[in-house]
Amino acid sequence: MTAPLMLELRDLSKSFELHHQHGARLDVLRGLDLRLHAGECVVLSGPSGAGKSTLLRVIYANYHPTRGTVNVRHDGRLVDLATAAPHEVLDVRRRTLAYVSQFLRVIPRVPALDIVAEPLLQMGADEQEARQRAGDLLRRLNVPERLWSLPPGTFSGGEQQRVNIARGLIVPRPILLLDEPTASLDAGNRDVVAQLLAEARAAGSAVLGIFHDEDMRDRVATRLFPMHALEAA
Numbered sequence: 069m070t071a072p073l074m075l076e077l078r079d080l081s082k083s084f085e086l087h088h089q090h091g092a093r094l095d096v097l098r099g100l101d102l103r104l105h106a107g108e109c110v111v112l113s114g115p116s117g118a119g120k121s122t123l124l125r126v127i128y129a130n131y132h133p134t135r136g137t138v139n140v141r142h143d144g145r146l147v148d149l150a151t152a153a154p155h156e157v158l159d160v161r162r163r164t165l166a167y168v169s170q171f172l173r174v175i176p177r178v179p180a181l182d183i184v185a186e187p188l189l190q191m192g193a194d195e196q197e198a199r200q201r202a203g204d205l206l207r208r209l210n211v212p213e214r215l216w217s218l219p220p221g222t223f224s225g226g227e228q229q230r231v232n233i234a235r236g237l238i239v240p241r242p243i244l245l246l247d248e249p250t251a252s253l254d255a256g257n258r259d260v261v262a263q264l265l266a267e268a269r270a271a272g273s274a275v276l277g278i279f280h281d282e283d284m285r286d287r288v289a290t291r292l293f294p295m296h297a298l299e300a301a
């Protein structure tokens with residue numbers, strides 16, 4: 069493969085200390101190796117509890133790995149997020165690494181359009197351009213225009229998810245981590261998301277995701293990465 073290497077996991081392990089169970093240890097990831105290139109969409113597969121969400125959270129540096137390397141291509145060089153300083157992690161998140169889960173973090177009193185536009189404004193885009201792009205994405209994702217000026221707290225689960233996807237994709241970041249972003253979407257809106265992901269890949273993004281819906285998985289995956297639950301330690 070000649071496309072640039074965007075993400076490289078080496079010998080990655082994660083255990084949790086269970087403080088309520090006299091410090092027992094739960095091994096969730098052990099010695100994982102994975103390489104993700106620009107333009108690829110690798111889908112994590114495996115049963116519930118195999119550690120798929122944990123892996124995405126370790127890559128996004130929400131969890132610290134117990135051992136191993138999380139190399140991310142950032143500004144043309146590989147940065148190991150397992151050892152990076154907090155300000156560097158924040159810079160990688162702002163410009164290189166997007167994480168879209170199935171849940172929108174609702175900010176009280178902030179309208180949907182502004183929630184979607186915010187990451188682009190933070191990158192220095194002017195307000196009109198950011199709102200225009202946010203509107204384009206919300207329209208493509210079939211979020212009715214009458215909702216754009218309302219805070220999404222009262223939106224349906226599927227509407228909130230579509231606002232969340234629009235927010236996650238508005239800045240074209242080189243690596244996308246997706247944790248079931250389409251869980252409550254109907255077939256029509258899943259199609260739109262598949263199309264948006266195809267466009268992101270064509271523009272050079274690398275995608276690593278979890279999609280329980282088999283149809284969606286088959287549509288978006290260029291490769292599966294099988295995972296399985298570890299034996300109890």
Ligand SMILES: Nc1ncnc2c1ncn2[C@@H]1O[C@H](COP(=O)(O)OP(=O)(O)OP(=O)(O)O)[C@@H](O)[C@H]1O
Pocket residue numbers: 084094096114115116117118119120121122123
């Ligand atoms: N913060 C935590 N503390 C302790 N255990 C945790 C923590 N986060 C996850 N786990 C455990 O790690 C294991 C893997 O969980 P994870 O959510 O990564 O699995 P998954 O493959 O994404 O499952 P699903 O498909 O059901 O979403 C589970 O046994 C879970 O209880």
